[in-house]
Amino acid sequence: xxxxxxxxxKKKQNAAKLVDTDDYLQSGDSHEEAMRKHRVGDPxxxxxxxxxxxxxxxxxxxxxxxSFDLAYNKARLELExxxxxxxxxxxxxxxxxxxxxxxxxxxxxxxLEPTHPDTLFNMAQVLTSMAERIAEDDESDDSEAxxxxxxxxxxxxHCFQLQLAAFEKSRLELEQAMRETAQQEMSPIGGVEATSSxxxxxxxxxxxxxxxxxxxxxxxxxxxxxxxxxxIEALSALCSILSSDQTVSSMSALSWIDSYSTNLLTQTLxxxxxxxxxxxxxxxxxVLLPRAVFMSNYLELSFRVSAIxxxxxxxxxxxxxxxxxxxxxxxxxxxxxxxxxxxLNSALADSNSEAESHAAFRWKILIDAQSRLSxxxxxPHIDKHTLATTHLLRGDISLFLQILAYPPVAHSQxxxxxxxxxxxxxxxxxxxSKLLGSFGSSTEEERIACELKGAVVNVLQxxxxxxxxxxxxxxxxxxxxxxxMTASPHQxxxxxxxxLRVRGEEWVRDHIEDMVSDGLVLPQVFSAII
Numbered sequence: 001x002x003x004x005x006x007x008x009x010k011k012k013q014n015a016a017k018l019v020d021t022d023d024y025l026q027s028g029d030s031h032e033e034a035m036r037k038h039r040v041g042d043p044x045x046x047x048x049x050x051x052x053x054x055x056x057x058x059x060x061x062x063x064x065x066x067s068f069d070l071a072y073n074k075a076r077l078e079l080e081x082x083x084x085x086x087x088x089x090x091x092x093x094x095x096x097x098x099x100x101x102x103x104x105x106x107x108x109x110x111x112l113e114p115t116h117p118d119t120l121f122n123m124a125q126v127l128t129s130m131a132e133r134i135a136e137d138d139e140s141d142d143s144e145a146x147x148x149x150x151x152x153x154x155x156x157x158h159c160f161q162l163q164l165a166a167f168e169k170s171r172l173e174l175e176q177a178m179r180e181t182a183q184q185e186m187s188p189i190g191g192v193e194a195t196s197s198x199x200x201x202x203x204x205x206x207x208x209x210x211x212x213x214x215x216x217x218x219x220x221x222x223x224x225x226x227x228x229x230x231x232i233e234a235l236s237a238l239c240s241i242l243s244s245d246q247t248v249s250s251m252s253a254l255s256w257i258d259s260y261s262t263n264l265l266t267q268t269l270x271x272x273x274x275x276x277x278x279x280x281x282x283x284x285x286x287v288l289l290p291r292a293v294f295m296s297n298y299l300e301l302s303f304r305v306s307a308i309x310x311x312x313x314x315x316x317x318x319x320x321x322x323x324x325x326x327x328x329x330x331x332x333x334x335x336x337x338x339x340x341x342x343x344l345n346s347a348l349a350d351s352n353s354e355a356e357s358h359a360a361f362r363w364k365i366l367i368d369a370q371s372r373l374s375x376x377x378x379x380p381h382i383d384k385h386t387l388a389t390t391h392l393l394r395g396d397i398s399l400f401l402q403i404l405a406y407p408p409v410a411h412s413q414x415x416x417x418x419x420x421x422x423x424x425x426x427x428x429x430x431x432x433s434k435l436l437g438s439f440g441s442s443t444e445e446e447r448i449a450c451e452l453k454g455a456v457v458n459v460l461q462x463x464x465x466x467x468x469x470x471x472x473x474x475x476x477x478x479x480x481x482x483x484x485m486t487a488s489p490h491q492x493x494x495x496x497x498x499x500l501r502v503r504g505e506e507w508v509r510d511h512i513e514d515m516v517s518d519g520l521v522l523p524q525v526f527s528a529i530i
Contacts, residue, residue, distance in 0.1 A: 021067045024060030028053040028073060043090040050081055068112040072119060075105035079122050083129055089442055096137075099130045117166070117219070120159035121227060127152035128234045135241045142245040146253070149238040153260060156231045160268075163227060166219040221276035225283055228269055232290045235261055239297035243304050243347075250305045257298065265291060288326045289336060295320035296340035303347050310348065310358070314365075317344065331379055331386065334372045338393065341369035345400060349519045359404055359411040370397045385443070388435035392450055395428030399457070399520040406522065422461050429454035451499060452511055456521060458495040459487045463525055489528045505529070 018024050031053035038046040057074035060067060081087050082098035091098055106123040113119065131145040131152070217223075235257060242250045269287070273280055299317055302308045308316075321328065321337050328334075345366055348358045376382065377390045402421040404414035414421070429450050436447035467485060493500065500508055513530050516523045523530065 018056075018060070021060060021064050021070060024056055024064075024067075025069055025073065028056040028060070028070075031056065032077065039084075039086055043086045047081070047087055047090045050077060050087065053077055054081075066112065068109065068116070071105070071109040071112055072116070075102060075109045075119070076122055078102035078105050079126055079129075083125070096130065096133045099126055099133065102126045103130065115162055117159050117162045120155050120162070121230065124152040124155040124159065124230065124234070127155070128230075128237060131241070132237055135237075135244070142241055145241050146238065146245075149234055149241070150256075152234050153231060153238075156227060156234065157260075160224065160227045160231070163219045163224055167221070167224060170218060221272065221279045222283060224272055225280055225287060228264065228272065229287050229290050231264055232261075232287070232294050235264075236290065236294040236297045239294070239301045243297065243301045243343075250301060251307075254301055254305055254307060257301075261294070261298065284325045285327065288323050289332060292320045292323065292326065292333075293336050293340070296336070296343060300343045300347050304350070310361070313344065313347075314361075329375070331376055331382065334376045335386075335389075338369040338372040338376075341365045341372070342393070342397070342400075345369075346519060356409060359409045362409075363401065363404060363411055363413060366397050366401050370394055373397070384435055384438065388432045388443075388446075388450075391428045391432035391435065392446075392453075395425045395432065395450075395453060395457075396518075396520060398422070398425035398428060399515075402460075403519065403522065418464060419461075422457055422464065426454055426457045426461070429457060448499065448503065449511065452496070452508065453515070453520075455495045455499060456512065456515060456526075459491055460521065460525065462491050462495070463487050486527045487525050492526065492529055 018027060031049045035046045035049035035053065038049065054074060054077055057070050057077070060070040061074065064070060078098065079102045081091065082095055082102055088095055088098070103123070103126045106119060106126055109119050110116070110123060127148040131148040134140045134145040134148070135142055238253070238257060242253050269291075273284075296317060299308065299313050299320075303310065303313045317340060321333065321340070326333060328337075345362050348362055351358075373390045373394050377387055398421045401414055402418050402425070403409075404411040405418050433447050433450040433454065436443040436450060463485060496508055509530055512521070512526050515521050516526070516530065
């Protein structure tokens with residue numbers, strides 16, 4: 001959701017000179033309008049207008065440091081620059097640095113008005129985005145990301161309470177106004193005369209200069225729902241980071257998440273929905289999917305810290321995505337289910353026990369995920385980037401299925417279908433790379449990562465072919481044998497030649513190490529490079 005803006009009623013522009021806060025607000029707003037005009041067609045130009053607006057707000061704050069409107073607009077626009085998919089792509093600085101600047105500006109605005117709900121909401125969004133960026137960086141300390149998310153949730157909770165109080169106050173005032181109106185309609189004609197006489201005084205202000213004022217959007221039930229959704233998404237991100245970072249004490253964090261989410265999902269959300277059914281019914285899908293995704297991440301974390309077993313994990317995962325109002329055939333739900341199943345597979349792969357007993361189950365859930373992605377790809381007029389994502393994930397699934405062929409899993413179905421699975425992976429990665437290449441430079445990093453995975457598959461095909469030939473010459477069946485040979489430096493360099501030339505050995509090595517860490521390939525195959 002875009003950061004909430006302060007609506008401004010424009011005044012007449014009589015001079016170009018910036019004298020008071022209204023002048024700075026007007027000038028900054030005009031630059032923002034130009035930014036939005038060029039956002040789609042010319043992102044770089046849009047970003048220049050955004051920077052001009054920020055310069056104006058900064059100049060205004062230098063003269064009027066206590067102006068909340070200027071401080072809020074500056075902070076809000078910095079958040080938009082860092083999180084808008086189009087604008088952030090054109091940034092010439094790391095996004096995490098842009099987010100840190102936005103956080104500093106939000107702290108400034110909050111100091112001016114500590115209880116302004118939109119400022120608090122946006123500040124929590126900054127912290128959540130920062131946490132996600134930090135978690136993506138392998139060199140960063142996840143503890144900072146976790147602290148940011150916990151702080152974001154505390155701020156969102158406070159924001160919700162302020163919004164709820166304002167919402168209840170508005171509702172009471174509306175009820176009072178309706179009662180007064182009803183009483184006036186029942187009163188004698190004198191009430192009409194009074195109204196008529198009052199209208200004669202209106203023209204007295206016509207010639208006065210129009211003034212800019214901040215016009216706050218009223219707090220509605222939808223506003224409250226959006227704040228709840230933001231909290232659910234922050235909880236999801238927290239669970240995801242904790243699941244991937246085994247150095248953090250996740251059990252105590254799980255207890256905190258359980259307490260927070262139980263109150264939010266079993267008390268606050270149901271109460272809001274039941275009391276505002278007519279207003280919120282059209283927005284129900286907007287909260288059902290984030291809730292299901294949170295449950296998926298929460299269950300994964302619970303399994304990884306041994307709070308639940310695999311049976312309970314799968315049972316509750318199925319229930320999370322079977323809810324009235326959640327369209328199981330929609331693109332977003334199908335993608336979410338596929339990702340949830342892949343997380344379940346990874347959690348099982350990382351568990352150090354019962355590898356063989358889980359083999360058939362992992363095969364089943366991976367095939368299920370593959371099927372969901374195929375359904376997404378068959379949706380008419382699907383977005384090309386989404387289609388590329390389905391190909392990439394199906395390539396990963398083919399490798400996940402193939403690696404089940406080797407001990408300690410040694411699943412027979414994977415053993416007999418290894419050549420087909422590798423061929424499928426090659427095709428999926430090639431298709432994903434072609435689709436991403438059609439977007440130009442904006443998806444170049446994704447495209448070349450797909451190309452690398454395709455090249456890795458080529459190496460695996462060579463190794464398995466060599467192994468099959470070795471088994472045949474010795475009179476042994478190749479089915480079920482371990483890949484006990486390392487790909488030669490020549491095989492690796494030949495398959496990865498173009499990528500090594502463009503990205504260098506360090507980039508290639510890092511990405512192959514990531515594939516090993518993700519459970520897509522066996523480390524011994526690439527021991528010559530990692």
